[in-house]
Amino acid sequence: MMPVCRNCGNEWPWKDTQRLSIRRDRGAVCQFCGEKQFQSRKSMRKVSLFHLLPSLVLPFALVMDVSIVSGLALLFTAEAVFLSAFPWMVELTNQEEPIW
Template sequence: MPICQNCGEKWTWTQTIKTIFRLECPYCAKKQYESASSRIRSGMFWLIPFIFLPINAGFEFSVDLSLLIAVLLGFVILGLYPFILKLSNEEEPYW
């Protein structure tokens, strides 16, 4: 789970999901940023549903089933996202 770099409090899964788009600490109300290493990991994590779609085409699954699987994978990834999120006090460049 992410830990605020300002106050040192560990966020719960629910708090992380609620603040996923603004990343403001629920304890000290300071703006937090996703660390560069976390952005790289999460970017690769979000590619899984897009990689899975061509595999589905190879097995000749229907389009509806393929999209359903991609949406379900998206929800699973969103649920696991708080476990890979690392925070920073300032926005870090990718390099």
């Protein structure tokens, strides 16, 4: 399920949610109501833990004696899976919360 704006209750489109993964500031403005929304603490923790998986692929591939090219291909595939799954892991809140 895509994230829902806590102010107006509208579901954010995939494209707008994906932009949260590349923004420097943590908030984004809802296109429906114009209010700034932030990732919830729970969502940030879930995303950060899930994002560790792609970074563990390359060392695992090296230990398993997989070629560097195959290891890099696995790394890029894992990162692509993370980026495409990111919007479904996001929960929004009206207030900025610290991650820990």
